[in-house]
Amino acid sequence: MSDPADSHPLPMSRTEMRDWWGWDELDILLVNGDAYVDHPSFGIALIGRALVAAGFRTGIVAQPQCDEDFLLMGRPRLFAGVSAGNIDSMLNHYTAARKPRRQDHYSPGGKAGLRPDRATIVYTGTVKKLFKGLPVVIGGVEASLRRLAHWDHWSGTMRRSMLADSKADLLCYGMAEAQILEIAHRLKTGESIKEMTDIRGTCWMANNRSAISDPFARGQVDTPSYTEIKTDLRRFADGERIHFLEQDPARGRMVVQATDARFVVQNPPARPLGEVELDLIYAHPYTRREHPAYVAGVPALETVRTSIVTHRGCVANCNFCSIVYHQGKDIQNRSVDSVVAEAERIASQPGFTGTISDVGGPSANMFRMRCGKMRKFGSCVHRDCLLPTPCPSLESGVGENLDALRRIRALPGVKHTFIQSGIRYDLALRDGDEYIDEVARHHVSGIMKVAPEATDDRVLTLMNKPRFDVFRRFKQRFLLATKKAGKKQFITEYLIAGHPGCDTGTMAETAATLRREGMQPDQVQEFVPIPMTISTAMHVSGLDPFTMQPIATITGDRERRMQKALIHSGKPDNRKLVLEALQKTGRMDLADALLGDGTGGSGTKGSEFATRAKKGGYFGPTFMAGGGDSVVDEDEARIEDELDAHDGHFPDPRQPTTLACGTRVPTHLAQAAQRGGFNPSWQGKKKTSTVKPLRGKRR
Numbered sequence: 184m185s186d187p188a189d190s191h192p193l194p195m196s197r198t199e200m201r202d203w204w205g206w207d208e209l210d211i212l213l214v215n216g217d218a219y220v221d222h223p224s225f226g227i228a229l230i231g232r233a234l235v236a237a238g239f240r241t242g243i244v245a246q247p248q249c250d251e252d253f254l255l256m257g258r259p260r261l262f263a264g265v266s267a268g269n270i271d272s273m274l275n276h277y278t279a280a281r282k283p284r285r286q287d288h289y290s291p292g293g294k295a296g297l298r299p300d301r302a303t304i305v306y307t308g309t310v311k312k313l314f315k316g317l318p319v320v321i322g323g324v325e326a327s328l329r330r331l332a333h334w335d336h337w338s339g340t341m342r343r344s345m346l347a348d349s350k351a352d353l354l355c356y357g358m359a360e361a362q363i364l365e366i367a368h369r370l371k372t373g374e375s376i377k378e379m380t381d382i383r384g385t386c387w388m389a390n391n392r393s394a395i396s397d398p399f400a401r402g403q404v405d406t407p408s409y410t411e412i413k414t415d416l417r418r419f420a421d422g423e424r425i426h427f428l429e430q431d432p433a434r435g436r437m438v439v440q441a442t443d444a445r446f447v448v449q450n451p452p453a454r455p456l457g458e459v460e461l462d463l464i465y466a467h468p469y470t471r472r473e474h475p476a477y478v479a480g481v482p483a484l485e486t487v488r489t490s491i492v493t494h495r496g497c498v499a500n501c502n503f504c505s506i507v508y509h510q511g512k513d514i515q516n517r518s519v520d521s522v523v524a525e526a527e528r529i530a531s532q533p534g535f536t537g538t539i540s541d542v543g544g545p546s547a548n549m550f551r552m553r554c555g556k557m558r559k560f561g562s563c564v565h566r567d568c569l570l571p572t573p574c575p576s577l578e579s580g581v582g583e584n585l586d587a588l589r590r591i592r593a594l595p596g597v598k599h600t601f602i603q604s605g606i607r608y609d610l611a612l613r614d615g616d617e618y619i620d621e622v623a624r625h626h627v628s629g630i631m632k633v634a635p636e637a638t639d640d641r642v643l644t645l646m647n648k649p650r651f652d653v654f655r656r657f658k659q660r661f662l663l664a665t666k667k668a669g670k671k672q673f674i675t676e677y678l679i680a681g682h683p684g685c686d687t688g689t690m691a692e693t694a695a696t697l698r699r700e701g702m703q704p705d706q707v708q709e710f711v712p713i714p715m716t717i718s719t720a721m722h723v724s725g726l727d728p729f730t731m732q733p734i735a736t737i738t739g740d741r742e743r744r745m746q747k748a749l750i751h752s753g754k755p756d757n758r759k760l761v762l763e764a765l766q767k768t769g770r771m772d773l774a775d776a777l778l779g780d781g782t783g784g785s786g787t788k789g790s791e792f793a794t795r796a797k798k799g800g801y802f803g804p805t806f807m808a809g810g811g812d813s814v815v816d817e818d819e820a821r822i823e824d825e826l827d828a829h830d831g832h833f834p835d836p837r838q839p840t841t842l843a844c845g846t847r848v849p850t851h852l853a854q855a856a857q858r859g860g861f862n863p864s865w866q867g868k869k870k871t872s873t874v875k876p877l878r879g880k881r882r
C-alpha cells in the first residue's frame with residue numbers, strides 16, 4: 184500500500200482519519216484561522232507535515248464556526264496547537280483606517296467573516312472549554328508578534344502578551360517547527376507542559392520571579408512592565424529597543440516582562456535551521472492544493488501555487504518590518520538541489536502551465552548568502568549588516584542563486600521562471616552585473632516590483648533603508664540590462680505613506696520627485712503600526728527607540744489618505760485630497776506638477792495653480808469641485824458637505840505668521856521653515872539632479 188502522506192492532505196474529519204490515514208485517534212489537533220491549504224507557503228501545512236513526518240497523528244480544524252467543529256475528530260492524546268493563520272487576524276480583517284475588509288484571501292472563495300477577531304484568544308478559550316486539562320500551545324504570526332505587551336492599532340490601546348490574554352500553556356514564536364516537535368516528543372514521554380520552561384523560541388508564564396531559572400546560561404533582562412508601557416510611552420520605546428536587541432539566537436538573553444501579578448518570560452530564539460533540516464521540511468509531500476473539502480478556491484493560494492521558498496530570514500533591518508522578529512536575521516538556506524527538486528515536483532503536477540511564479544524568500548537575492556560571524560557570535564550590535572553599505576563579511580550567494588535559476592529554467596515543461604519576491608537593490612548592485620543581467624533577461628514578468636518605500640533620505644534613514652540615490656542607480660542598471668536583453672520591461676516602485684517622520688509636506692515633495700523622474704508607483708501602502716516593529720514604536724511614542732529623539736508622526740487617517748493620494752495624484756478621484764494636502768502644507772507651487780496637465784481636469788489653463796499661488800489666491804469649493812470627481816466613500820461625502828457649507832476661503836498662504844523668534848513672515852515661508860528650511864522651489868530655483876551617470880560596469 185502506498186504511503187497516505189504521498190497522496191492525501193492531513194485529515195479534517197473522522198472519515199478522513201480512518202479512510203486516508205488509518206488512524207482511530209489523534210495525537211495533536213491543530214486549530215487554524217485560515218482555510219487548510221496543503222502548501223509550504225502556509226504555516227499550518229508546514230507544522231502539520233513536520234509532526235506527521237515525526238510520527239504524530241495530526242488533524243486540522245480550519246476556520247471552526249461552532250463548538251461541534253472542534254469536536255469532529257475527538258480529543259487529541261497530547262495537545263492542541265492554535266494559530267490565527269498566516270497573518271494577524273486584525274490585519275486580515277481591517278484596513279489601516281480600521282475599516283472592515285470585504286475579502287479574506289485566506290478563506291474559500293475569498294469570503295470574509297469566517298474567523299473571529301484575535302482568533303488565537305477565541306480558539307484557545309474554546310479548546311480549553313471543550314477539552315478540559317488538554318495542554319494548548321499557541322503560535323503563528325499573530326501570537327508570535329504579540330508575544331510581549333504591544334500596541335494594538337485596531338483598539339488604540341496597549342495590550343498584554345497574547346499568552347496572558349489567551350491563557351494558553353506555551354507560546355511558540357518564529358517558524359516553530361523545532362519547538363513544536365520538542366514539545367510533542369516531551370509530552371509523549373509523559374513530561375508535564377508546566378515543566379517545559381527551557382525550550383528556545385517559546386514564551387511561558389511564571390507566577391513569581393523565583394520560578395525563573397537560567398537554563399540557557401545567558402542571563403536575563405527585564406523589559407518595562409505592561410503597566411509601565413501603558414502609562415509611559417518613553418518606557419514603551421525603551422522596551423521595543425530591548426526586544427529588538429535580544430532577538431538573536433547566538434547572543435539573545437531571556438526577556439522578562441511583569442504582567443499584572445505574573446511574568447511573561449521569552450526564552451532566547453530558536454537556533455537557525457541547518458540546510459539539511461530545511462531541505463527535509465520542504466521535501467514533505469504537500470499536495471499544493473486546498474483541502475478537497477472546499478468547493479471554492481482559496482485566493483491566497485493562487486499567488487503562491489507554483490512559487491518556491493528558497494530561504495528564511497532577512498539581514499536587512501527595515502524598521503517597519505517584523506520579519507526579523509519572526510524568522511530572524513541569519514539567512515537559513517535550502518540547498519540548490521532541494522530547490523530544483525521542488526521545481527521538478529511542481530513541473531510534474533497535473534495542470535502545470537509552464538510558469539514557476541517565484542523563486543525567492545523575504546529578499547530573492549539573499550538566497551545562499553551567509554555571515555559566519557553572525558551564525559557563531561550573533562549579529563553585530565555596533566553596525567548594520569547593509570547600511571550605510573553592505574558589510575564585507577556578508578558572503579554573496581549569487582553564484583549558487585544563479586545556478587538554481589539556470590537549472591530550473593532547463594527543466595522539461597518549465598517555460599518561465601519569475602522572481603516576484605523583493606530584490607534588495609543595494610546588495611544587487613554590490614554583487615555585480617551578472618545577477619542583474621540574468622534577472623532582467625530571464626526572470627521578470629514584464630514589470631519588476633521594487634520597494635524603495637520613500638524618496639526622502641531623512642525618512643529612509645528612519646525606515647533603515649538605503650538612500651534614494653542607491654535605488655536610482657539600481658533602476659538605471661536594471662533598465663540598461665533590460666535594453667541589452669532586448670526586452671520591454673519596467674520597474675514599478677512600492678512606497679509607504681504615513682511612516683513616522685514623513686509629514687504631508689515631505690510626501691508632497693516625494694510626489695514631485697516621482698513625477699520629475701517619471702516614476703509611477705504601482706502601490707502605495709498605508710503605514711500600519713503592526714505589533715513589534717521599531718516603526719510602530721516610533722509612531723506610538725513619537726520617539727526613535729535607539730536615540731530617544733523626538734520624531735514627528737501623523738495620527739489622523741485623513742492625513743494618511745492625503746499622503747496616499749499625493750503619490751497617485753494623477754487619479755481624478757484623488758484631486759480634492761491632493762489640493763487639500765498642498766493647501767495645508769503651503770505647497771501649492773507643486774499643484775501644476777502633481778495634477779498632470781496643470782488643469783487637474785478642470786480645463787483651466789496650465790499655469791492656473793501656480794499663478795493663483797503666486798498671487799496668494801485661494802482655491803475655494805467651486806474650483807475644487809470642478810472636473811470629474813466622484814465621491815469615493817462616506818468620508819468623501821462628509822467632505823463634500825463641508826465644502827458646500829464652506830464660506831469659500833481656505834487659509835491664505837500669504838497671511839503673515841509670527842515665528843517663535845517674534846519675526847512675522849508669510850505663512851508659506853513659516854511652514855517651509857518648520858520643514859527644515861526655506862524651499863527653493865518657491866523662489867523659482869531648480870534643484871540640481873542627484874542622479875549620477877553610469878560609468879561602465881560595476882564589479
Ligand code: SF4
Pocket residue numbers: 554555556557561562563566567568574575576577
Ligand atoms: S559581520 Fe557584518 S554581516 Fe555579519 S553580523 Fe556583523 S554586520 Fe552583519
